[in-house]
Amino acid sequence: MENDFNYGSYGYIAVLDFNTAEKFASIEPRVSVQYMQQAIEKILKHYLTLTYTGTSKEDVLHAHKLIFLASQSNLPALKPYRGTLALLSQYYFDGRYPGIDYMEPTLEDAEDLLKEVKQIFNIVLSAINNYQPSVSSINLPQTGMTKMSLNPSKKNN
Numbered sequence: 131m132e133n134d135f136n137y138g139s140y141g142y143i144a145v146l147d148f149n150t151a152e153k154f155a156s157i158e159p160r161v162s163v164q165y166m167q168q169a170i171e172k173i174l175k176h177y178l179t180l181t182y183t184g185t186s187k188e189d190v191l192h193a194h195k196l197i198f199l200a201s202q203s204n205l206p207a208l209k210p211y212r213g214t215l216a217l218l219s220q221y222y223f224d225g226r227y228p229g230i231d232y233m234e235p236t237l238e239d240a241e242d243l244l245k246e247v248k249q250i251f252n253i254v255l256s257a258i259n260n261y262q263p264s265v266s267s268i269n270l271p272q273t274g275m276t277k278m279s280l281n282p283s284k285k286n287n
Contacts, residue, residue, distance in 0.1 A: 131251075140179060141258065144172035148251055151244065159240035160225065166240075166247045167196065167222040170215070173254045174199040180261050195219050207253045214246040 131148055135141030151165035175191055182190060182202065190202050196215035200208045208215075224232050235243070 135176070140172045140176035144169050144176060144251075147172060148247070151247065155240045155244045156237065159235045159237050160221075162240045163218065163221045163235045163243060164225050166243055167218040170196055170218060170247060170250055170254075171199060173251055173258075174203055177203055177205075177254050177258050177261075180258065180263075194222070203254070203257075205253060205257055208250065211246060211250050214243065214250065218243065218247070 131145055131152075133142055133145040135145060147165045147169035151162045151169055154162035154165065171194060174196070178187075178190055178199065181204075184190065184202070190199070193199055196219045197212055200212070200215055220233065221235055224234075
């Protein structure tokens with residue numbers, strides 16, 4: 131995938147991660163799935179840096195759970211992918227902090243996930259490309275006055 135994002139931005143790193151995930155999908159599924167999770171996390175964070183208006187923006191940008199980030203993005207097209215997002219997060223955390231329920235993705239898992247990740251990535255890319263920042267303005271009615279005076283008017287005695 132071509133990288134049209136500014137160097138060092140979340141979007142830029144997301145594209146690098148996505149390309150790495152594609153390269154490793156049929157070679158090293160565990161590594162590929164880690165990069166898939168990172169690609170989705172970063173592309174969502176790129177979108178959220180543009181659109182998020184909540185009071186806890188820093189907390190959102192420090193989150194790693196994909197379902198949470200997707201819900202904060204308010205992109206309805208991501209709802210059908212909740213299962214994929216949850217699975218990517220599970221693989222991500224298992225890869226970092228293995229426990230008794232550790233799961234390692236198979237070659238088939240990685241290839242299936244990559245198809246879904248491409249769709250998710252494209253949904254968020256489309257939202258980024260179509261993003262138009264809102265412009266707030268107040269239209270004041272036109273009046274016959276051209277100048278206002280801050281000085282009180284003088285009274286005639």
